[in-house]
Amino acid sequence: MVADDIAESPAELQTTHDGLPISQEPPFGVTVVVRAASPDGTRYLLLHRAHQGPDYEGDWAWTPPAGARLPGEGVGQAARRELSEEAGPDVAAFGATLRPFPGEAGEWARFLLDVPWGTPVELVDPEHDRWEWVALEEGLRRCRPEQVADALRVAADLA
Numbered sequence: 094m095v096a097d098d099i100a101e102s103p104a105e106l107q108t109t110h111d112g113l114p115i116s117q118e119p120p121f122g123v124t125v126v127v128r129a130a131s132p133d134g135t136r137y138l139l140l141h142r143a144h145q146g147p148d149y150e151g152d153w154a155w156t157p158p159a160g161a162r163l164p165g166e167g168v169g170q171a172a173r174r175e176l177s178e179e180a181g182p183d184v185a186a187f188g189a190t191l192r193p194f195p196g197e198a199g200e201w202a203r204f205l206l207d208v209p210w211g212t213p214v215e216l217v218d219p220e221h222d223r224w225e226w227v228a229l230e231e232g233l234r235r236c237r238p239e240q241v242a243d244a245l246r247v248a249a250d251l252a
Contacts, residue, residue, distance in 0.1 A: 116162040120202040123172040124159040124241075125191065126248035127184060129210040129226065136226035137245055138214065139235060140179055143222035155235040157244060158184075168202045176206070180224070181215025184208060194251055196244075205248045 107114070116122075127138040139155045141147070158179040162171040169191060177185035187208050196203040214224050227235070229249050236242040 114164050116164050116166065119199045120162060120168055120196070121200055122159065122161040123168060123175055123202045123204065124157055124196075124244050125172050125176055125204045125206055126157045126244055127176075127180065127206045127208060128248065129208050129212065131210045131226065134228060135249070136210070136228060137232045137248075138180065138184070139225055139227055139232055140216070140221040141223045141225075143220060147222050150235070152237045153241070154237070155232075156241050157236075162202075172202070172204050178218045179216070179221060181213065181217055183213040183215065187212070192251070194247060203244050203247070205251055 107117070129136050129138075138157060140158060141155055142149070142153055145151075145154070158175050160171070160175040160179070162168065163174075166174070172191050173185060173188035176188050184206075187206055191204040191206055194203050194205055216222070216224060229245060232245045233242045236245055
């Protein structure tokens with residue numbers, strides 16, 4: 094269930110790699126699988142994390158837009174914020190049509206967002222150094238560990 098009014102308890106907060114506080118109440122973060130119908134078939138937006146350099150291809154190198162939910166931030170609000178920060182305002186403009194889909198026992202919320210082919214992607218946050226639209230098979234190959242690939246796999250089965 095998506096809720097935009099989740100209260101936080103006053104205990105010590107965990108933080109992201111860049112020092113932002115993370116919600117203590119599940120879901121702790123969001124993933125947004127962004128897909129578009131290209132002339133060559135369905136394509137999925139993947140972002141490459143800049144942390145370990147442009148050549149890194151291991152775990153967490155490629156992911157859909159995703160991130161931690163801030164304390165007091167609603168789940169849908171977190172998804173729209175992550176879209177804006179990681180894929181830019183043109184992709185985020187479609188955030189009102191986010192569709193939740195099953196995730197990992199409430200710990201991480203997952204959403205699907207269909208956008209028109211050709212929607213501009215803009216890397217706003219320096220967390221990522223590049224992006225690509227890829228076919229499902231390529232996305233499943235690149236997205237590691239398995240829980241990252243699983244979000245693409247489940248989203249691909251949604252009409």
